Amino acid sequence: MKHLISALVENEPGVLAHVAGMFAARGYNIDSLVVGRTEDPAVSRLTLVAKGEDAIIQQIRKQLDKLVHVLKVRDHADEDIVERDLMLISVQTPPGRRAEIVDLVELFRGKVVDIGARHMMIELTGPEKKIEAFINLCRPYGISSLARTGVIAMPRTPQPDGPTEEKSGTTNSD
Amino acid sequence: MNPDPTASIESSSSATLTGAQLFHRALLNQGVEVMFGYPGGAALPLFDVLHDSPIRFVLVRHEQGAAHMADGYARASGRPGVVLVTSGPGATNLVTGLATAHFDSVPVVAFTGQVKSHLIGNDAFQEADVTGITRPVTKHNALCRDASAVARMVNEAFFVATTGRPGPVLVDLPVDLMNQPVTPGPGHERPRLRGYKPRRHAHQGQIAKAAAAINAAERPVLYVGGGVIISGASELVRQLAERGNIPVTTTLLGLGAVDETSPLALRMLGMHGTAYANYAVQESDCLVAIGARFDDRVTGDVTKFAPKAAIIHIDIDPASISKSVNVDLPVVGDARDALEHMLPLIERRPRQAWFARIEQWKRQHPLKYGHGEAIKPQAVIEQLGRLTDHDALITTGVGQHQMWAAQFYGWRRPRQMITSGGLGTMGFGLPAAIGAQFACPGRLVVDIDGDSSFQMTMSELATAVACDLPVKVVLLNNNFQGMVRQWQQLFYDRRYSASRMVNPNFAALADAFGATGLRIDRPDQVGDGLNELLTTEGPAVLEVLVDAEENVYPMVPSGHGLDEMDLGSLA
Structure with missing residues (x-):
């Protein structure tokens, strides 16, 4: 099962090496790992996506928590969260088909950020499923190159009345 | 050791001190009495402050020995063992010792010299990425980047090493920062470990x-x-x-x-x-x-x-x-x-x-062994147990002799058996015994060792002689890496690949080091041999030529359940 785990870590040199080294040494597989600053300059947020049985995920969580510079670890598996991945994708634009690609970009609320004679670079954000759906739709045109940031996430504030306007992975809202 | 690293530390905010002086003062505040290590270029400012220090510095013969001594000191006393070595090879030589301490949860604090800050990453002479190399074998490590943070980093290292599940902590100290005069602000020595909260109380x-x-x-x-x-x-x-x-x-x-x-x-x-x-x-x-x-x-x-x-x-x-x-x-x-x-x-x-x-x-199914023409190693350990009233502090190398010691000495009290369990580090016994002897000066410390393990770190006999430590070594010599040979006998059709040892004359070797060397090779000499060893003053080695193809039993073959034991020929 896919788990999204986030950790607050001290913004000290070498922290990423401690985290990455621990994963390598223990043989954990991670799909993505993102580290970025937070509102507190002394603290960074690390978000990782890992797949594995519950026992493995538990170990990952505990081993992360054991690192001296890690402040807090949270597994978002059973939480209502907002997750976002940012992608830059360069799609080939066969003659006469540029307009349909632009239509696709608009449907996904993406942005065309660079246009050349035969390529178009598109920026798209959203939950992983949306990003992957867009990639699949672009394949027939030919993908020249692709870069993704990996997922960052945050739990939603619990709402007292009714469901929230967006469930992760079901709409294209930014 | 003070469990609260902030409690007894005097403030040094007004004075101007070098990084090395701050380091030394922090060690004194931590109650450090003895350190093990080896000097070198990038560590010279640190060695200079130790020249007229009340801290006793034990000069080893190889940095691995220093790490094992600090480890033995910590296991014998419950207090952290402290190591100081230089950059590059000095630091990389610690790796086995740190990994040994890490695996067995031993509080060791290691300080390593490092090349000048501006040369880090430049492939300078005797440079190594020490925090990178030691990350997987320490509980925590850190590189100092600011001379005024030295005292804080020392205190953090001791705190992390000794609390929660203990373990080794390494602090890398660039030489320029150790020479640099600084005037640290108030509270500069206070640990800042927001993410480290060792749990104590169970639910x-x-x-x-x-x-x-x-x-x-x-x-x-x-x-x-x-x-x-x-x-x-x-x-x-x-x-x-x-x-x-x-x-x-x-x-x-x-x-x-x-x-x-x-x-x-x-x-x-x-x-x-x-x-x-x-x-x-x-x-x-x-x-x-x-x-x-x-x-x-x-x-x-x-x-x-x-x-x-x-x-x-x-x-x-x-x-x-x-x-x-x-x-x-x-x-x-x-x-x-x-x-x-x-x-x-x-x-x-x-x-x-x-x-x-x-x-x-x-x-x-009691523990047992046979008797024959040659000395049985189990008999030597059993007799050592009796002669020392089961009260000696025992260290071991790794292999058959270690298992026989575990089985036959007869254990009575905690911190009596000091052995490398998790990592299984051959060569641990002698330096660990030296460290344990520093922790417990009045006690009898005996290293039960094997011929192969002993040779990995035997140069530390020179350290024992130089420090006039009365450590004793019972060296069970079967002219094999016994445990490797046992596995080859049982699982590889007696093909003794690279496990046969051509050994020196251990008793003469001990004499050459300035220790006392003794040797026995007949069962009727065991009692007298052990007695002579135990009554010899100063460091001494008793080489015991034992039955070469004796095996350790019971044995649960790898991959079997605990009840699927091989009880050996005596079952």
Whole structure:
């Protein structure tokens, strides 16, 4: 099962090496790992996506928590969260088909950020499923190159009345 | 050692001091009395402040020895062992020693010199990425980037090394920062470890559940590891066993937590454990692991381990819980704290049927060995136990002699057996004995060693002679890497590939170092030989030529269940 785990870590040199080294040494597989600053300059947020049985995920969580510079670890598996991945994708634009690609970009609320004679670079954000759906739709045109940031996430504030306007992975809202 | 690193530290905010002077002052505030190490270019400012320091500096012959000495010092005393070496090769030579301490949860604090800050990453002379290299073999490490942070980093290192599940911490100190005069601000020495919160207190509800499960059990077994010795819970384990009437087995690192003369003692379990300990674990309906981590040398095939037991696990490290064996009832916390709260809830049960079975196993399968023309190594250790009243501090190398020591010395008290368990580091015995002797100057310290292990670090005999330490070495020489040979005999058709040793004359070698060398090779010489060794002043080595192809039994072959033991030819 896919788990999204986030950790607050001290913004000290070498922290990423401690985290990455621990994963390598223990043989954990991670799909993505993102580290970025937070509102507190002394603290960074690390978000990782890992797949594995519950026992493995538990170990990952505990081993992360054991690192001296890690402040807090949270597994978002059973939480209502907002997750976002940012992608830059360069799609080939066969003659006469540029307009349909632009239509696709608009449907996904993406942005065309660079246009050349035969390529178009598109920026798209959203939950992983949306990003992957867009990639699949672009394949027939030919993908020249692709870069993704990996997922960052945050739990939603619990709402007292009714469901929230967006469930992760079901709409294209930014 | 002061458990609160901030409590007794005098403020040094007004004075201007060099990084090295701040370092030295922080060590004194931590109560450091002795350090082990070796100098070198990038560490010279640190060695300069030690020149007229009250801290005793022990000059070793190889940095690996320094790490093992600090380790032996820490295991014998419970206080952190401290190491100081230079950059590059000085630091990389520590790696085996740090990994040894890390695996066995020993508080070692290592300081390494580093090249000048602006040269880091430049492939400077004697540069190595020491924090990178030692990250997986330390509990924590850090590179100093600011001279005014030195005292804080020293204090953090001691705090992290000695609290929670202890372990080695390394601090890398660039030489320019150590020479730099700084005027640190107030509170500069205070640790800042926002993310480090070692848990101590166990959950009361879990403790009550565990006590209820133990009380309800018909065939309980206490499975006691090194964590019990680290937390000082040995006496509480004894009380728990006696109050509840529960048999106790210990791991290699748990030896000494329980007096083996107790009728409740099952002695060591695992690959070379007693048959009765292994049978008891396999038949148990409630296995209580305390400060132990279900190592593969203890469990054998995990899928066959303690199949009938509900497993209770008391451990301070949450990541130890359900790591290799699924635990039914975890109690996360310090063993002493948890047992203090559990003890009043434990009720005495007769468990007559259970003890009758254990007695039968003990009668049928005692530890034993044969007799012959050559000296049996087990006999030497048994006799050493008697002659030292089972009260010596014993260190070992790794291999057959280590297992025979575990089986035959006869353990009475905690911190008596100092051995490399997890990493299995050959060459640990002699330097560990030197460190232990510094921790316990008045005690008899004996390194039970093998010919191959001894040769890995024997240059430290020079350290023992230079420091006039009365460490004794009982060197069981079978002219083989005995355990490798045993496996080759049993599993590789006696093809003794690279396990035969051509050895020096150990007694003459000891003499050449300035120690005393003795040698025996007949069974009737064992008593006199040991007596002569023990009454010799200063460092001494007794080489005992033993039966070359003696094997360690019982033996659980790799990948088998604990009850699928090979009891050997004497079964």
